[in-house]
Amino acid sequence: MKPNDHVNDINLTDFAMAFEELTRIIIRLPSIEKLSFTTLSVLHTLSRKSPMRLTELTATEQITQSAITQLVTRLERDGLVERRPDPSDGRVVLVHITEEGAKIIDSRRSERIAHLSKLFERLTPEEKTAIAEAIPALRHLAEIGNYSM
Incomplete structure (x- = not known):
């Protein structure tokens, strides 16, 4: 873990990875518009x-x-x-x-x-x-x- 990985008890790596995964899910949702x-x-x-x-x-x-x-x-x-x-x-x-x-x-x-x-x-x-x-x-x-x- 890097020194700046924690900011006020927030694990920024975990935060970034959770958002990356949610973003991937949302972006790839099936759509009527292709x-x-x-x-x-x-x-x-x-x-x-x-x-x-x-x-x-x-x-x-x-x-x-x-x-x-x-x-x-x-x-x-x-x-x-x-x-x-x-x-x-x-x-x-x-x-x-x-x-x-x-x-x-x-x-x-x-x-x-x-x-x-x-x-x-x-x-x-x-x-x-x-x-x-x-x-x-x-x-x-x-x-x-x-x-x-």
């Missing part, structure tokens, strides 16, 4: 931060400029995003999620909630309470992570 992880990630990002410049999407999604341009072109063709000029700088293009793109994200979230509810049924009342009490801290941790990227 879209790639990167496509879903871009749509999810835009559902929270739309509109965005292509360069911002390149940074947040950690793919090349060429790859994001191709992906946005395909998503635009499929009616899931649209490009519009930036009102403050006509030379810049902003990518917006469309209503159809937002529906996909909402559908995925509903599917995840349905799947998670089945898993939660198998938890003890104490485990459910512990998770419920951790939600505000987890949200704050996510906010910190989003601002540090």
Whole structure:
């Protein structure tokens, strides 16, 4: 175990491994929409931060400029995003999620909630309470992570 592995009695290795496993389960849930992880990630990002410049999407999604341009072109063709000029700088293009793109994200979230509810049924009342009490801290941790990227 590394010196920074514990922070205020939280084993960060255990925490990271539990989140990695939960993330893997959630990402791989069966879906009506057969879209790639990167496509879903871009749509999810835009559902929270739309509109965005292509360069911002390149940074947040950690793919090349060429790859994001191709992906946005395909998503635009499929009616899931649209490009519009930036009102403050006509030379810049902003990518917006469309209503159809937002529906996909909402559908995925509903599917995840349905799947998670089945898993939660198998938890003890104490485990459910512990998770419920951790939600505000987890949200704050996510906010910190989003601002540090």
